[in-house]
Amino acid sequence: MARDDLSDRKFLGREFLTWLIFHADDENGGGDFPAGDEVDAFRVRPGARVVLRAVGEGAGEITARGAAPAQTADVRYAIAGGLTVQEADLLLTRGEQVWQVAVHADLFDIKRAKVPEMEEKGGKGEAEGAELLDRLDRLEELDAMLQAAYQHFLRARLQPAWEKDQLPRIHAWLARSCLPSERDRIRA
């Protein structure tokens, strides 16, 4: 891991997106996040593309695509082997509204975001101004949800319980997904 990554704590971006895959699984919280100061309650689900990468220069990269790649054993096997999520498509849902976005771990750059559509308003000129304003509001709402989800992760990450509670849970979740013996044991 490069020195810059440590000093500016960029590694937290990858840890967050990887944790998000875990948190989005139904048995670990279903991707639900509570309402906060800036946002109403919302849900985050992984989308159709997840990019995983190992730490270090020149490390290999794996891209998983499909209806729900984050739920596949392949992606979890990769996480178990030390690959972290570098970029992920996410679906953020608040009530009936859905935001679709790809988020990159390094700077949380927002890519290819589709925001909920506005309702028709006024004449052409008025509608154009309202449309821009609406898009900007929706973009800021998306960003606020992303920030709230990250803060939720950080609150867990900064506690001593991270090592004692969260990591063993992630380990058990990965084991259930990857090890046939674990799956059989649970079924039994």
Added chain:
Amino acid sequence: MSALNGSISVRRYRVMGSPPDDFRATYERNIRAHALCPLDPQKCQPDERAIGWCSVYDADDLDLTFDKFWVEDRIVLALRVDVIRPAAQEVKRQLALRVRKEEERRKGAISAVVRRALKEQVVAELVKRTPPTTRTTDLVWNVRRGRLYFFSQSTGPNDMLLDLFPKTFNLQIDTEGPGVWAADLAEATGLEDVIGALKPTPALLGGFAGIRPDTREVDQMDLMAGA
């Protein structure tokens, strides 16, 4: 991809500091001072660039009054870059013609030095006939929140923004991301020391032991030495 339509791709920045009390007048004056000055092909050198602000609604609108860039607490502009660069194919074609003509005149092959001089001549002539190519990148700065969205993640436009924004607004900007947001939360919750000492989680970045056959226990020293 723009602020007005299509899917949205942005990099976010934090604007360091606050606008002055008279920001309406100051920013209108400064933005107009840094609006794009169109290139004149007759007076341009090859690859000459012009960089400046334009309206987000119309790249040719450079008369930027406050009402044109102010949208409910936000400054909405586009960073426009004009370049005059003759098409490589046309340079090649014209140069071949010129070389053939010169070789016929001299009744022999021309040297590399002469060829280079001919190319410079061809490019200089084509520049005068080449209209500038224009690229714009939208920018939205929520002045109240101090957050700026720039609708590009490419290095070139972002470097231009980092150069032009402080010159225009007399405020610095810095990229936001996981580290900055973590520092914000630590400050708000009094956990600065914890965040200061934070190290990567070995299992998350190095692998969970005992699940895959080739996974071993990784410690933080391994991760820090990893690259």
